[in-house]
Amino acid sequence: MGSQQRVWGGTTLEQRRAARRSALLDAALDLLGEHGGAGVTVRSVCRKAGLTDRYFYENFASRDELLAALFLQVADELQQAMESISPAGGSREEQARAAVEAFVSVCLDDPRKGRLLLVEPLSDAALSGVSVGVAPTFTRLVRRQLPPGASKNESILTSVALTGAVATLFFGWLSGTLTVSREELIEQCVRTVLLFWNQPRD
Incomplete structure (x- = not known):
């Protein structure tokens, strides 16, 4: 079984990564709706999503x-x-x-x-x-x-x-x-x- 398919807590690594990516996108949309683009930063998105910047950079190279x-x-x-x-x-x-x-x-x-x-x-x-x-x-x-x-x-x-x-x-x-x-x-x-x-x- 590949590392992407190893199950932990009932989900695979790939599923957890997809969930984190979705959470970051949802957080960015919320922040943009509340404060406009200026309110969307790596720090604010991570805080809103409840994730560390490690997981941010796992999915995106930058805020842009x-x-x-x-x-x-x-x-x-x-x-x-x-x-x-x-x-x-x-x-x-x-x-x-x-x-x-x-x-x-x-x-x-x-x-x-x-x-x-x-x-x-x-x-x-x-x-x-x-x-x-x-x-x-x-x-x-x-x-x-x-x-x-x-x-x-x-x-x-x-x-x-x-x-x-x-x-x-x-x-x-x-x-x-x-x-x-x-x-x-x-x-x-x-x-x-x-x-x-x-x-x-x-």
């Missing part, structure tokens, strides 16, 4: 690597939510609402995740680079939802503009600069999606 891994984990969650939307079927309004609700399920139902994806990358260098790197994935997902009939370049431009418009609305709400109710925000996002989808074409 931890934040990048956390961002990618939550971005993957959002990607899965958006991929679950059927690109066909239902009215345009129903499809637009489904797309917005997929975004809401990750970014508003857990505001820590919304802040991680949309607010902190503007001020934290560890997140800005990885945010730019994953942006094309989401514009491609938006393109899948666009009604047919547009040229390739028009679809690309529309998906980038639409993603930016909705993200800006969510950013405003999460950062506190947009003081409307959650319901008003969702309805405006749906109207915004429909506005882009219903543009007249030559």
Whole structure:
């Protein structure tokens, strides 16, 4: 039996390492939600997770690597939510609402995740680079939802503009600069999606 499979306390070494990694990521998300990126340090994360820095460096080379891994984990969650939307079927309004609700399920139902994806990358260098790197994935997902009939370049431009418009609305709400109710925000996002989808074409 390999060292990774040796059981201690009912779990293998690999399982314990995975649990420690998960605890560190959860702690970082909590701290970011409470204090922003500035509140996420190796020391604060270890204290929050109840682990020593030895276990931190077992999983991450630095605080920046931890934040990048956390961002990618939550971005993957959002990607899965958006991929679950059927690109066909239902009215345009129903499809637009489904797309917005997929975004809401990750970014508003857990505001820590919304802040991680949309607010902190503007001020934290560890997140800005990885945010730019994953942006094309989401514009491609938006393109899948666009009604047919547009040229390739028009679809690309529309998906980038639409993603930016909705993200800006969510950013405003999460950062506190947009003081409307959650319901008003969702309805405006749906109207915004429909506005882009219903543009007249030559």
